[in-house]
Structure formats: C-alpha cells, structure tokens
Amino acid sequence: MTSRIAIITGSAGDIGRAIAARLSNDHDIIVLADLDLEAATRAAEKLGDGFVPMKLDVTDADSCAAMATATAAMGDVVTLVNNAGASRAVSLHSTSVENWQLDRSLNLDGAYFVFQALADQLIASKGAIVNIASVNGMGVFGHPAYSAAKAGMTHLTKLIAVEYGKYGIRANTVAPGTVRTQAWEDRAVANPNVFEEAAEHYALGRIVNPDDVAEAVGFLASPLAAAITGVCLPVDCGLTAGIPALARTFSQSDDY
Numbered sequence: 713m714t715s716r717i718a719i720i721t722g723s724a725g726d727i728g729r730a731i732a733a734r735l736s737n738d739h740d741i742i743v744l745a746d747l748d749l750e751a752a753t754r755a756a757e758k759l760g761d762g763f764v765p766m767k768l769d770v771t772d773a774d775s776c777a778a779m780a781t782a783t784a785a786m787g788d789v790v791t792l793v794n795n796a797g798a799s800r801a802v803s804l805h806s807t808s809v810e811n812w813q814l815d816r817s818l819n820l821d822g823a824y825f826v827f828q829a830l831a832d833q834l835i836a837s838k839g840a841i842v843n844i845a846s847v848n849g850m851g852v853f854g855h856p857a858y859s860a861a862k863a864g865m866t867h868l869t870k871l872i873a874v875e876y877g878k879y880g881i882r883a884n885t886v887a888p889g890t891v892r893t894q895a896w897e898d899r900a901v902a903n904p905n906v907f908e909e910a911a912e913h914y915a916l917g918r919i920v921n922p923d924d925v926a927e928a929v930g931f932l933a934s935p936l937a938a939a940i941t942g943v944c945l946p947v948d949c950g951l952t953a954g955i956p957a958l959a960r961t962f963s964q965s966d967d968y
C-alpha cells in the first residue's frame with residue numbers, strides 16, 4: 713500500500729498544528745511544511761510518528777517545486793492544505809507598496825505556487841485541497857492587503873474546483889474568524905482584552921479555536937465531503953451571519 717500524504721503549509725503555527733493532528737486520523741504521513749524549519753521540527757517531534765517537517769517558502773516557486781519532488785518520492789499526496797498566511801498592514805492608510813506586495817505574495821501567490829507544484833500529484837490521487845482564507849476575505853475587518861489576498865484565494869479555490877473537477881480534484885475554502893494564535897501577539901500586548909472584546913461581536917459569544925478550524929478541514933478533505941467543491945465554509949462562530957449588537961440597534965429589540 714502506498715502512503716497517503718497530507719501536506720499542510722504554515723504548519724508550525726497554531727492552526728496548522730491543529731490541522732496536522734486532525735489529519736493524522738486519516739492520513740499515513742503529514743508533511744509539516746513551513747518557512748521556519750526549526751519550529752516545524754519541534755512540532756513534528758511533539759506530534760509523534762508520521763509527521764515529517766519540511767522547509768518551504770510558499771512565495772518561492774523553486775522551493776515549492778523542491779517540496780513536490782520530495783513528496784513524490786514519499787507516497788501519494790491526497791490532501792493539500794494551504795494554511796501559510798499572515799498580514800502586515802493594518803489599514804489602507806498605513807499600507808506601503810512593499811507591504812501590499814508582501815501580503816499578496818504570501819496569502820495569494822503562495823497558495824497558487826504550491827498548488828501549481830503539486831497539481832500532477834493531486835490529479836494522480838484525485839486529491840482534495842483546502843485553502844485557509846479568512847472572514848477578512850468576506851467583509852472589512854482591517855488588514856486590507858491581507859483581506860484582498862484572502863478574497864483572491866477564495867476565488868482561486870473556485871478556479872481550481874471548476875477547471876480540475878474533471879480529474880476528481882476537489883477544492884474548498886475554510887474562512888476562520890478570530891483565532892487566538894501567535895499571529896495575535898502584538899495586538900494582545902497592545903490590548904490585553906482584545907479577545908474578550910472580539911468575542912462580544914460573535915453570535916456564539918466566543919471566538920474560534922484551532923480545533924474548530926481543524927475539524928472543518930478534516931471534513932472537507934474526507935470522503936464525507938465527496939460532493940462538495942468550490943465552496944467557502946466560514947468557521948466563524950456566526951460573525952459573517954450578523955452581529956447581535958447591530959441587530960439590537962437596528963431593531964430596538966432586546967431579543968438580540
């Protein structure tokens with residue numbers, strides 16, 4: 713039997729590690745592909761057997777090609793999770809051309825580069841792709857260049873779904889709301905109550921945790937989602953459905 717491989721980019725991070733742990737339930741090898749090889753190696757050691765750290769810069773097509781060569785020798789790549797992502801610029805006013813390009817490169821171009829490098833292997837395996845976008849790609853919540861790139865990533869998902877569906881490839885997007893991760897460190901220092909304040913806007917009264925995202929990815933990558941492709945699934949505790957405080961203001965009803 714050939715090994716079933718899942719590749720997760722940015723997998724040394726908090727959400728990536730949770731996805732890796734979830735996908736180990738139904739994959740033989742989990743490739744923890746990250747720019748930070750030391751952190752990926754630490755994560756692999758902690759997660760246990762079957763987790764393989766790998767250096768990857770998603771913004772570098774040659775690095776993506778090198779990863780594809782390595783995984784081709786390991787087994788069948790059946791799942792790709794484009795999870796590497798981050799944002800630098802917080803508002804349009806404070807965005808520089810350089811920051812715009814960096815955010816676009818990491819959050820949009822990177823997902824395309826990784827897909828492009830692995831397309832043949834995913835065709836061969838009739839594989840599944842899950843792109844980790846964000847609620848920021850669906851509405852305006854700050855971080856404009858990142859948000860535009862995540863909206864582009866959601867469209868890239870549809871492009872793959874429609875053009876590669878004939879090969880049996882499925883592609884879907886997961887759009888998380890606020891998740892407490894290292895990406896929030898600076899904001900948590902600036903405002904120690906940032907997560908409590910954010911939670912007040914969510915219908916469920918809480919923010920998302922990494923395992924919430926991982927379960928959605930696990931489902932979309934599995935045969936349970938065999939007829940689902942090209943969709944964007946918000947994992948956002950209701951944020952994109954509506955904001956209770958606004959509904960209260962608009963309706964002047966305490967029912968919200």
Ligand SMILES: NC(=O)c1ccc[n+]([C@@H]2O[C@H](COP(=O)([O-])OP(=O)(O)OC[C@H]3O[C@@H](n4cnc5c(N)ncnc54)[C@H](O)[C@@H]3O)[C@@H](O)[C@H]2O)c1
Binds near residue numbers: 794844
């Ligand atoms: N944390 C949130 O609130 C939140 C909300 C919505 C969406 N997301 C998305 O979830 C994903 C994971 O976010 P997180 O909060 O776990 O981030 P994180 O900062 O904890 O982890 C991101 C990982 O990506 C890696 N990385 C950075 N640049 C890379 C590159 N060029 N090539 C390969 N790897 C690279 C980093 O080394 C890091 O390990 C991101 O795509 C992010 O946009 C996060």
